[in-house]
Each structure stands twice: as C-alpha cells, then as structure tokens.
Amino acid sequence: MIKSFVDKKLTFRDMDPDVSLKAAADMSSAEIIETVSASSLRGRGGAGFPTGAKWKFCSRAEGDQKYVVCNADEGEPGTFKDRVILTRFPHLVFAGMSIAARAVGATRGLLYLRGEYTYLREGLMAALQKRRDDGLLGDEIMGVDGFEFDIEIRMGSGAYVCGEETALIESLEGHRGEPRNRPPFTADTGMNAMPSVVNNVETFAWAAAIMEKGPEWFRVVGTDQSTGFKLFSVSGDIDRPGVYELPLGITVQELLAAVGGENAKAAVIGGASGRVVSQAEFNRKVCYEDVPTGGAVIVFGPGRDMLDVAENFLEFMCEESCGQCTPCRLGNTKLLECVRMLQEGTCSAAYLREIVELGESIHLASKCGLGQSSGNIFLSIVENFREEIMGRALGAVEPATLRS
Ligand SMILES: Cc1cc2nc3c(=O)[nH]c(=O)nc-3n(C[C@H](O)[C@H](O)[C@H](O)COP(=O)(O)O)c2cc1C
Structure with missing residues (x-):
C-alpha cells in the first residue's frame, strides 16, 4: 500500500503515461531536457544528481548507439519502493524511459531488474508487449518520424554492488559486477562503451509526471535544492510500515509521526550507505542538502541496542x-x-x-x-x-x- 502524506492521493495514480509521452513526442530533445531541468528533478536512486543535466551530457555525447538504462536493482537494505512502482505503474516508468530516449537520442533501453524480483518479469514483459502493440515502443513511436526506441528486461542476481551504475553496466555486458573507474562517465562511455543514461525507477516515473504536469507543478513541493515528492520505504519499529509519498524537506520528526514511530530512538536514513539519525537530530530535514536518501528509512525503537x-x-x-x-x-x-x-x-x-x-x-x-x-x-x-x-x-x- 502506498500512503500519500498530503491528500491521501498518490500522485502517480493520477498520471496518464500516454499524455506524458505525447508531450515529449511533440517536443525537441532540447525542449524535453529544458522541461526536466526546470523542474530541478534530482535522481531518486540516492546520489541526487540533477536528471536534466545527466540527460544533457548524454545528448551531447557522440555515439552510434545510445542507451537508456533503468536501475531496478533495488538492493539497498530497507528499500522496497521501486518494486511497488514497477508493480503498479510500469507504463509510467516505461514512458519515462522513452522520454529520456527521445531527449538523448537513444534507441535501446534496458531495465536491470533485481534477481529477487524475478516474479515481476512476466508482468513487465506483458506491459512492454502492449506498448509495442499500441505503437508506444518500436519504430515511429506515436507516429513521429525518427522516434525509435525499445526496451528489454535483463535480470540481476542479487548483488548489492550491481546497483552501482558502472557495476550494473558491467553486469549487463555479461562481466563480473565490479565498479569501473570514473572518468570516463556513463553519459559518454556507458553500455558497450556508448553514451548511456542510467536512472532509478522512480526518477523515470517522476520525469514522465513532469512531462504531463509541467515543471512548476513539480517545484511547488519540497525545498529549493530538493524539489518534489519522494517515495519512502519505511520499516522497523513503527505502527504503519509501508511505502509513503512525502515531500522532500520533511523533518525526520514529521516523517516518524506519519508512520507511527514517534517513540523512536534512532532512524537509519538512506539504508546501509546512509546514516543513523538520533532523537537529538529529529528536527533535521530529509533532503539532498541535509539528510539525503534514496528512500530507505529504518526505524529503531527505544529497546534497540x-x-x-x-x-x-x-x-x-x-x-x-x-x-x-x-x-x-x-x-x-x-x-x-x-x-x-x-x-x-x-x-x-x-x-x-x-x-x-x-x-x-x-x-x-x-x-x-x-x-x-x-x-x-x-x-x-x-x-x-x-x-x-x-x-x-x-x-x-x-x-x-x-x-x-
Ligand atoms: C553500492 C551502491 C548500490 C546502489 N544501488 C542502487 C539501486 O539499487 N538503485 C538505484 O537506482 N541506484 C543505486 N545506486 C546509485 C546508482 O549508482 C546511480 O547513482 C543511480 O542509479 C542513478 O540514478 P538516479 O540519478 O536516477 O538516482 C547505488 C549506488 C551504490 C554505490
């Protein structure tokens, strides 16, 4: 169950992925990148890199074949939001990938799915087939000359490091999943040494939502440097564990109140690579400029050692x-x-x-x-x-x- 903080209505549920894709199909690459940049969307996978800037670097990179890769490895302990997005809103994610493809000039898309999520594969393949049948993937998408893109699903095997984008690409190429040295960066030298964009599942979903609703709609919520809503996977010693849609910039205290964790002694924000926030710091803000997170919040009650x-x-x-x-x-x-x-x-x-x-x-x-x-x-x-x-x-x- 996803619980929205503001009006009990989940944003993604109100989106129409076809409208998002149509908006992008009617725009040039530069216009799409401008729209996403104007929203100040930052990557929802943890590091918070500005999505518009990432797409711009890739659009400018030279290469015969460009790739859009969806990071659905979701191996961070305490994170389970991407699984929910892929289950309930696969078309929004695929529309987001297609929009990225039009922005950067990619024709191939890969969704790297966490090994433990094998049970999602069949449903995702069916959703992809429906998109092909509906002219939303393949050649001349939505009848637009030159808009060509398709998506394949590739399985991970459950290694945490394979969520790191360069290790993920190594794994996609059939190699051992080990991170690469950077530079060169993925935007220039990614999949098969070609320019590539790697984004989190949620990032693609928000990018699609922004194409439908516009950048101002997205910016109304959040802080200056961390705009929009974010999905949080909240677990541990709380009354109401689940996936929550909350505005970035919410304090830890407010978040705990929303999930029934007021008595907490500490919360791990950001999973195994995040940090522990103690009661004394519960007034800190969950956002990229204060306590950043890819969405995992694990709460520890007073009895925990x-x-x-x-x-x-x-x-x-x-x-x-x-x-x-x-x-x-x-x-x-x-x-x-x-x-x-x-x-x-x-x-x-x-x-x-x-x-x-x-x-x-x-x-x-x-x-x-x-x-x-x-x-x-x-x-x-x-x-x-x-x-x-x-x-x-x-x-x-x-x-x-x-x-x-
Ligand atoms: C050890 C490690 C694991 C990671 N796991 C994931 C993951 O499961 N999903 C994800 O989207 N990003 C993960 N990342 C971040 C990715 O390297 C990359 O920054 C992200 O996919 C970029 O997408 P975004 O800009 O949309 O956030 C991980 C990073 C590290 C270092």
Missing part, C-alpha cells in the same frame, strides 16, 4: 563488498571485528579510536560508492550514541578525540 544495529549493517557490507579494492574488502571486516569486541567487552577505548580513524580512511580510499559509504552507519552510531558505545569500551578516552 545500537551495537547490534552496527553489527548487522557491517555484516551486510562484508558480505556485499565486491573485493576489488582493499580498503573496502579488509577495512569493513576490521570494523565488524571491533563491534564484536565491544559486544564482548574486550575492546579498549584507544583501539576504538583507531578503528574510527580506519572508518574514515575507508571512506576516503575506497574506489566506489559502496566502500565510500560502507562505514557510515558504524561512524554515525559512534558519533550519536557516544555514551552507549563508550560504556562498552575498556578504559577512558576523551570524547572530543573519538571523532574529529
């Missing part, structure tokens, strides 16, 4: 590190080891301080976003629950020296 939380996320990172770079492969095992020592009462305060420094080094030295954010949960727990954590360490350490 934050070391258990750190252990759980670090176990995940150790399991999911692709192993390509040393800081991530080995560093996270050291962080996990430290958490276990704290749990057993064998970690000194001095060692904890060293491990916190190691966590910061992993952030600086890792090759991709997975490693760069892998220590976030641990570090933010140490920072926000200093007393709870220090109470488990042997010996004393000046709090100010624990984390700069």
